[in-house]
Amino acid sequence: MSSSLWRDCLQRLQSELSVTEFNTWIKPLQVRETDKEMALFAPNPFFVDWIRQQYLDRITEFVSAKDNSRNLHISLHVGHADIASQGASNEANSDNRSSAAAIAQTSQAVSPANHRNFNKPTYNAHSGSSAFPQNNLNTKFTFNNFVEGKSNQLARAAAEQVAENPGVSYNPLLIYGGVGLGKTHLMHSVGNLILKDKPDSKIVYLHSERFMANMVKALQNNSMDAFKNYYRSVDALLIDDIQFFANKGRTQEEFFHTFNNLIEKNKQVIITCDRYPKEIEGLEERLKSRFGWGLTVAIEPPDLETRVAILMSKANHSNVELPHEVAFFIAKRIRSNVRELEGALKRVIANAQFTGRAITLDFVKDALKDLIAAQDKLISIDNIQKTVASYYKIKVSDLLSKRRSRSITRPRQMAMSLAKKLTNHSLPEIGDAFGGRDHTTVLHACRKVEELKNESVDIEEDYSNLLRTLST
Numbered sequence: 225m226s227s228s229l230w231r232d233c234l235q236r237l238q239s240e241l242s243v244t245e246f247n248t249w250i251k252p253l254q255v256r257e258t259d260k261e262m263a264l265f266a267p268n269p270f271f272v273d274w275i276r277q278q279y280l281d282r283i284t285e286f287v288s289a290k291d292n293s294r295n296l297h298i299s300l301h302v303g304h305a306d307i308a309s310q311g312a313s314n315e316a317n318s319d320n321r322s323s324a325a326a327i328a329q330t331s332q333a334v335s336p337a338n339h340r341n342f343n344k345p346t347y348n349a350h351s352g353s354s355a356f357p358q359n360n361l362n363t364k365f366t367f368n369n370f371v372e373g374k375s376n377q378l379a380r381a382a383a384e385q386v387a388e389n390p391g392v393s394y395n396p397l398l399i400y401g402g403v404g405l406g407k408t409h410l411m412h413s414v415g416n417l418i419l420k421d422k423p424d425s426k427i428v429y430l431h432s433e434r435f436m437a438n439m440v441k442a443l444q445n446n447s448m449d450a451f452k453n454y455y456r457s458v459d460a461l462l463i464d465d466i467q468f469f470a471n472k473g474r475t476q477e478e479f480f481h482t483f484n485n486l487i488e489k490n491k492q493v494i495i496t497c498d499r500y501p502k503e504i505e506g507l508e509e510r511l512k513s514r515f516g517w518g519l520t521v522a523i524e525p526p527d528l529e530t531r532v533a534i535l536m537s538k539a540n541h542s543n544v545e546l547p548h549e550v551a552f553f554i555a556k557r558i559r560s561n562v563r564e565l566e567g568a569l570k571r572v573i574a575n576a577q578f579t580g581r582a583i584t585l586d587f588v589k590d591a592l593k594d595l596i597a598a599q600d601k602l603i604s605i606d607n608i609q610k611t612v613a614s615y616y617k618i619k620v621s622d623l624l625s626k627r628r629s630r631s632i633t634r635p636r637q638m639a640m641s642l643a644k645k646l647t648n649h650s651l652p653e654i655g656d657a658f659g660g661r662d663h664t665t666v667l668h669a670c671r672k673v674e675e676l677k678n679e680s681v682d683i684e685e686d687y688s689n690l691l692r693t694l695s696t
């Protein structure tokens with residue numbers, strides 16, 4: 225079935241994409257539209273992945289601009305629109321869940337607001353009588369395919385310990401770091417390993433947004449007891465992106481009690497967060513302090529060697545031979561996070577498959593030219609150093625020197641903190657660029673600047689001035 229909204233969307237995409245791209249990826253999509261949802265169907269999981277990475281933002285943007293009154297959810301599925309209709313009617317029939325469950329396994333609801341968060345596959349959801357998910361673990365995320373490097377070593381080691389001794393080693397385990405760095409991957413790896421050792425364990429993974437949605441549903445349906453019992457009866461609760469709880473008082477209250485209950489019973493809790501939890505505004509102090517009871521570990525952006533290793537490993541898993549020089553080229557250019565690195569690799573592989581061309585350096589330069597151009601426009605550490613030095617009327621060589629007088633250390637800390645904020649370089653890379661300093665020095669500088677900004681209007685003003693100069 226094809227709605228007029230979808231037809232408009234197709235027209236727009238056709239005008240924006242090349243003929244091959246449109247015919248290969250967009251034309252085969254089937255659509256089923258209801259009042260609340262636009263469900264898109266693609267022939268296989270790879271196709272779904274590709275649509276999500278390359279086109280979903282654009283489709284979502286277009287649909288919400290064109291029809292913002294309905295706030296349509298856009299979901300992606302493997303399969304055919306007509307089979308899904310059968311699935312949907314099965315879903316309504318509580319005695320016949322198999323088709324609905326099969327569809328649920330490959331479905332990821334996406335709305336303009338929650339698109340990033342629900343992007344993650346949750347293939348392992350069991351069907352069941354409960355209104356709540358049974359485990360939602362993605363079996364693709366394991367320790368075996370998690371590439372270790374300096375940036376994630378500690379987090380990985382802690383996660384492995386927790387998987388071996390759930391509820392005992394570190395409870396809670398809190399993993400924090402920027403987007404796409406492997407926090408969710410590690411969390412699922414723990415869940416999968418616990419299940420391998422103890423298949424009867426009740427492990428639940430969910431995004432914090434889902435926790436809140438389930439709570440709201442339970443409040444509406446007068447089923448809070450079932451909600452509480454469900455989450456308090458698990459052996460391990462893995463909850464992603466806790467920063468989402470900021471300023472959501474009722475959800476925090478509920479989570480606080482669930483958390484206490486589980487920890488008291490030595491049930492494992494694992495939490496991820498996109499920043500150091502103490503820095504989340506709108507998160508209650510009692511939660512922040514409890515999160516610190518166990519172990520808090522950071523994941524940093526991977527360094528060059530780790531990025532190369534990740535690319536080689538991902539290519540290997542897709543049975544693709546990736547020349548080392550190509551991996552090196554991509555890893556050098558794409559530094560932001562692993563998700564983008566993986567996206568670039570997928571794009572290279574798909575392009576090579578379409579065109580039948582070999583993956584050479586020239587081929588990759590061409591296939592990724594827009595990504596590379598965007599990357600080249602990013603602010604460089606060099607530029608930050610020059611701007612900060614000139615602002616404080618010192619020399620760049622002072623910033624790189626060992627001098628420790630305040631007139632030099634403050635600007636140096638400011639420059640490091642701006643480098644962390646405005647570039648995709650990892651802490652070790654920033655440290656290197658500042659006269660070979662350790663990554664902990666950079667971390668300290670970032671925290672110090674945050675602290676000083678709160679204490680001193682002058683520093684706050686310097687920071688804003690520099691940020692403005694660098695961002696224009």
Ligand SMILES: Nc1ncnc2c1ncn2[C@@H]1O[C@H](COP(=O)(O)OP(=O)(O)OP(=O)(O)O)[C@@H](O)[C@H]1O
Pocket residue numbers: 344365369370371372376401402403404405406407408409410465498534562563566
């Ligand atoms: N060290 C690694 N080895 C292999 N794959 C990795 C590694 N780190 C990240 N990835 C891959 O990168 C992608 C993004 O990782 P993940 O979803 O775990 O990031 P995240 O930190 O949870 O991000 P977000 O904050 O956006 O939720 C996944 O496909 C994951 O498998």
